[in-house]
Amino acid sequence: MNQQTLLLKYLEKIVNIPSFTEEKKAVNKVNDILSKILTNLGLKVFRYPHAQAGDLLVAQSAMRSGKKIALLGHTDIVSLPHFTFFQNKQNKCYGNGVADMKAGLIVILGVLQKLKASGELYNVTCIFSPDEEVGSVAHKARLHHLYQKQDFALVFEPGLEIQPGDWPKKMWLVNQRNGMSLADIEIFGDGGHVANKIINRNSAIEEMAYKIIHLHKLTQAKDGILLNVGLINGGQAPNVIAPYCRASLDLRISSLGQYNILRKKILHIIQTNHLKVTSKITEKMFIPPLELNRKSEKLFVLAKQYAKENDILLINSRRNGGSDANQAGFLGLGILDALGAVGANLHSDKEWVYTRSIFDSIDFVGNILSSLQK
Numbered sequence: 001m002n003q004q005t006l007l008l009k010y011l012e013k014i015v016n017i018p019s020f021t022e023e024k025k026a027v028n029k030v031n032d033i034l035s036k037i038l039t040n041l042g043l044k045v046f047r048y049p050h051a052q053a054g055d056l057l058v059a060q061s062a063m064r065s066g067k068k069i070a071l072l073g074h075t076d077i078v079s080l081p082h083f084t085f086f087q088n089k090q091n092k093c094y095g096n097g098v099a100d101m102k103a104g105l106i107v108i109l110g111v112l113q114k115l116k117a118s119g120e121l122y123n124v125t126c127i128f129s130p131d132e133e134v135g136s137v138a139h140k141a142r143l144h145h146l147y148q149k150q151d152f153a154l155v156f157e158p159g160l161e162i163q164p165g166d167w168p169k170k171m172w173l174v175n176q177r178n179g180m181s182l183a184d185i186e187i188f189g190d191g192g193h194v195a196n197k198i199i200n201r202n203s204a205i206e207e208m209a210y211k212i213i214h215l216h217k218l219t220q221a222k223d224g225i226l227l228n229v230g231l232i233n234g235g236q237a238p239n240v241i242a243p244y245c246r247a248s249l250d251l252r253i254s255s256l257g258q259y260n261i262l263r264k265k266i267l268h269i270i271q272t273n274h275l276k277v278t279s280k281i282t283e284k285m286f287i288p289p290l291e292l293n294r295k296s297e298k299l300f301v302l303a304k305q306y307a308k309e310n311d312i313l314l315i316n317s318r319r320n321g322g323s324d325a326n327q328a329g330f331l332g333l334g335i336l337d338a339l340g341a342v343g344a345n346l347h348s349d350k351e352w353v354y355t356r357s358i359f360d361s362i363d364f365v366g367n368i369l370s371s372l373q374k
């Protein structure tokens with residue numbers, strides 16, 4: 001069996017496991033298959049279990065002096081009501097999670113094979129998160145610890161075809177991603193019967209209404225700032241002045257500077273009450289935006305060089321959604337993301353990748369890695 005056929009066999013095997021984030025056993029089945037292949041490639045494999053999530057899988061090559069490079073992937077896929085199995089038809093591979101990001105995992109395996117064959121398999125650490133689709137929270141502390149030992153992180157989220165026909169002559173790489181924050185807002189009032197207290201009422205719902213309008217006005221879509229209160233509940237009955245109201249805020253930002261300014265404005269809105277109530281905000285989650293740094297720019301220059309030699313137009317782009325790159329970039333690593341296979345219809349039963357893009361990416365990344373290690 002030649003190398004490409006073997007890699008497609010591996011792809012079929014791992015796509016056919018419905019490794020939805022919350023299906024710990026299924027995620028670990030993918031880990032079992034990968035562990036075996038990585039061990040056979042001569043890497044040292046470590047697995048870190050977790051009570052609720054799948055194992056964090058780490059595989060390390062031999063180390064020597066020089067830049068340390070992480071290859072980031074995830075073994076989970078987004079949960080869907082019906083599972084679609086693997087199919088290889090004409091020039092595409094189909095199946096749930098094939099693009100996001102099981103084909104990306106295969107690209108990593110192919111890159112490792114390539115480096116091994118050329119005697120350049122060193123200073124590489126593969127890090128596979130079992131719960132990336134929910135923000136890689138289970139192993140967060142260990143992930144940070146691992147990221148801090150690296151200089152660069154290559155991330156194998158799918159490449160996307162922004163315009164049909166772009167691939168294979170145009171490639172959209174990602175080195176900027178928006179960040180997000182989730183917060184709960186709570187308002188407490190003194191309540192009371194509407195008939196007795198209608199003058200001077202201090203309704204938690206009314207106060208929340210003022211706050212939502214002020215919060216939404218902070219949105220500046222062209223600068224990547226989005227605020228949305230998407231969930232609200234409160235009150236007791238139509239004839240009772242609402243003593244309590246709770247709302248959830250989703251904030252998207254494109255830079256940390258923006259976030260710091262917005263955070264102050266949001267706190268000011270929450271603390272400034274129109275009525276005699278008390279207000280509270282609780283930050284539930286924060287994913288830092290992925291911003292450009294000098295190391296990321298260096299990676300892009302290397303990628304551009306290879307692209308030019310191969311007559312590919314490389315485009316530097318930003319994505320709205322986050323990936324493991326956000327946390328790694330926040331810790332100062334140079335990042336290049338969207339190095340997985342090129343496809344579309346992520347998180348749906350029509351997900352696919354161009355089969356050849358898997359092998360193109362292997363050549364592309366193999367080349368960048370060799371240059372980085374020189």
Ligand SMILES: [Zn+2]
Binds near residue numbers: 158
């Ligand atoms: Zn992904």
